[in-house]
Amino acid sequence: MITAAQMRAARALLGIDQKTLSEMSDVSVPTIQRMEASQGNVRGVVDTLSKVVEALDRAGIELIGEQVQSMGTGRGVRLKETETRKSSDG
Numbered sequence: 001m002i003t004a005a006q007m008r009a010a011r012a013l014l015g016i017d018q019k020t021l022s023e024m025s026d027v028s029v030p031t032i033q034r035m036e037a038s039q040g041n042v043r044g045v046v047d048t049l050s051k052v053v054e055a056l057d058r059a060g061i062e063l064i065g066e067q068v069q070s071m072g073t074g075r076g077v078r079l080k081e082t083e084t085r086k087s088s089d090g
Helices: 004-014 018-025 029-037 046-058 083-089
Strands: none
Touching: 004 018, 004 029, 004 046, 018 029, 018 046, 029 046
16 A cells, blocks of 8 residues: 555655654554554554545655556656565565
């Protein structure tokens, strides 16, 4: 659904801190911190994850999954898959 790196990148693009994301999503700051500290896909209660994703969407963030084309317009970033990243993922 969303990775920790995507959450951090989304906040950076919006220029917001964890407290602001917490307020936007009605999710506690410690929960946001745990989500962003996780490795790979963020795990947790589906309702909580949905709140964060919906808040980012309302703020104008398009989350792009692997192997999915972006249909939106506007600026953004995407992490390229490299040989190093491929081998570290398993």
